[in-house]
Amino acid sequence: MNTHLTVAFLGLGHMGGPMAANLGRAGYAVLGYDPAIVAQQQATEDGLTVSDSAISAVAKADVVITMLPNGKLVRDTYREVLAVAKPNSLFIDCSTIDVADAREVASMAQSAGHRAIDAPVSGGVAGAAAGTLAFMVGGSEVDFGSAKPLLDVMGRKVVHCGGSGVGQAAKICNNMILGVSMIAISEAFVLGEKLGLTNQALFDVASNASGQCWALTSNCPVPGPVPTTPANNDYQPGFAVALMEKDLTLAANALRDNGVEADLGLRASEIYRRFNTEGGGGLDFSAIVKDIRSRSTEGE
Known part of the structure; x- marks a missing residue:
């Protein structure tokens, strides 16, 4: 060196x-x-x-x-x-x-x-x-x-x-996976809460089953299961919503420019853009769980 x-x-x-x-x-x-x-x-x-x-x-x-x-x-x-x-x-x-x-x-x-x-x-x-x-x-x-x-x-x-440029291509693809994953995990936690499942129980199952992924085990969006995550620190970033929205916009543009049929990637870009626009930009991207929870109805 x-x-x-x-x-x-x-x-x-x-x-x-x-x-x-x-x-x-x-x-x-x-x-x-x-x-x-x-x-x-x-x-x-x-x-x-x-x-x-x-x-x-x-x-x-x-x-x-x-x-x-x-x-x-x-x-x-x-x-x-x-x-x-x-x-x-x-x-x-x-x-x-x-x-x-x-x-x-x-x-x-x-x-x-x-x-x-x-x-x-x-x-x-x-x-x-x-x-x-x-x-x-x-x-x-x-x-x-x-x-x-x-x-x-x-x-x-x-x-x-x-x-040249392929490093950026890898980053865009990786963060599209991350954004989609965090939304899916957050939706699952909110659903689990409504079904009477504790966050810890869902984490214990999913982290040792087919739902396991980095967004769950390293950046868990709810407080408790992983003490070091932003969820345990009022969602201080971490990786801010504004940055995730930026990266997903790059991914969405690339998807459209290259004719890729990618419903989830495009939808994830829309979800994070809305959350950023409505005041979530300075929070960690895992705070999307709060947005999902607040938009969810009480159920029957």
């Missing part, structure tokens, strides 16, 4: 901040940038060097990592910094964006004489802090090999999924 590399880390929010801090603790020189004062202060407390602009951070770096909210911001950032980056710099975008956007920014970087991969993550804020994220990587084998030592510091599982 070449910890002599200097890393510019652009985007020091709830995910990017802990990821950058883990790189710093591993011995990399990290130049962080984020326009938010709170993020800058936390990065300084974590021992990182905070730059006054994205340009000043990138100009001194060998590797540029971005963790930004959307594709437009990634595109705008690349346009801003590509010209000042050292020749043959490695650009790693960990944001969750559209596949087309991922391919566009990779092409922009390559045209400017650099290397680029897309490496979106799964694992939420807890995984970012613990360094246990899963990375889904799109790009060449050579560029993947160059990036892997850094990704190994920030994550526990690093998978090369294919060429």
